[in-house]
Amino acid sequence: MKCADMEWLGHPDCLDCIVRYNAVLAELDLASYETLLRSITKEHLPAKSLLYVQNQPSSDLFVIREGVIKLEETKADGSVRIVRLLQSGDVAGLEACIDNGQGYDQSAIVLHGANVCKIPYRLFDKLAKENSSFINNIMKTWYKQLNASGRVIIEFSTGSVRDRVARVLLYQAEASRKRGSAEIEMLSIKDISALTSVAYESISRVMADFKRDGLLVKSGPYRMKYKWAGLNALVNHQAV
């Protein structure tokens, strides 16, 4: 589905999305906008589809609008690890653009369905050359995102299993809160396992505890309601 078909130009959603989340395009004049927006496609991707594959030559970057995307990295020894989770507003595949289409660092996999905007690398590159502050802003945003998510990953990889799972849930909850929702889109137990480096059976046990304690209540397929305060207390080792 082409942007033009969607009346992207001036589409409040789009402007809001790109400008707000990347704070990048504010300085471009409208003509540049038009060029930019017309070659962006808006796509719906079903569960388990691939945005891109690790090491493959890169041609696009993506802005996530809805849903959760996991970035999986396969190491030399064949083990797979989720190194980041992307949600609404996050950008996927920028590393490849920065590196001139040399290849993606990870594979990007849709969890339970997602809406994304696909931006051709060529466009990105052109825009970067025409407007030098564009790439500076992108880089700053990207740096912050990378830095923040790096910290998150460390938190998912340390502490007791209980703490780790609680932190993953809180991370999910935080994103859902921003969208004004009281539900989270559940990661599968195996995904949480790949994210935390914990055996999936152990995750299952902890999740069962959380449900017993009423911290989590299933509210639909792949959906759960959560108790923010309770999870927070867990992570900070306080009484509820």
Add this chain to the structure above:
Amino acid sequence: MKCADMEWLGHPDCLDCIVRYNAVLAELDLASYETLLRSITKEHLPAKSLLYVQNQPSSDLFVIREGVIKLEETKADGSVRIVRLLQSGDVAGLEACIDNGQGYDQSAIVLHGANVCKIPYRLFDKLAKENSSFINNIMKTWYKQLNASGRVIIEFSTGSVRDRVARVLLYQAEASRKRGSAEIEMLSIKDISALTSVAYESISRVMADFKRDGLLVKSGPYRMKYKWAGLNALVNHQAV
């Protein structure tokens, strides 16, 4: 010690260092170089001194020439974690410059003594404004550094204690190899503990094993010789 005093201009060491490691200044003409280099100071810092402190307003960035610097982050609950190790050629404090002097993300602490080049943020900023490709290059370099070190940190945080310690040692060994040395500047057991989130007693036990097996031999204060092949085999779970 001012740059001018050290005959920095044209100093092969300096050109080599900045140009080679950051691939950033190559495009600047010599006049720009002169402005730049004169306000850079070269400093020797003793063990345990601070390059900067977390959250303090930032005014400088640093290029590490010799020695090891640890970046420590204190979390809200008071716990401290080493989130990165910097060695020769790495850049410290760039995040603060990108964020307009808003404050450093971590505290940077010298381990056993270090030589660094201190670059005022103002200079950096000025240069960035005068030369738009400057900051792009810096960002690319920085992105790669951040990305690589993020991956390293994950490796330090997962797997058995034995694996983690071996990976830390290998990481150190790799840096020492680049300098053409067969020794590593040892981290203290507590530093390794803060880096791997493992109890320091457990680290001690593993290190004792390594010494018993001849993988490590003490060669001076804070110095050790290492067996590359043996450590590698450990991490990859192969026989030696």
Add this chain to the structure above:
DNA sequence: CGAATCTTTGAATCCTCTCAAGTCTTGTGG
């Protein structure tokens, strides 16, 4: 040389993993 700090080592406990056997979901095809 001596105080402070860092490291080693032991033993008991606790946590997490592994293996194994079920149960529950989800989505597909009749």
Add this chain to the structure above:
DNA sequence: CCACAAGACTTGAGAGGATTCAAAGATTCG
């Protein structure tokens, strides 16, 4: 719309690794 197969999740029990607490032994630096 239901039934079934495949995959996801749960739960138990035992083994092993890591932490903790405690006390003694090295190092380093002034």
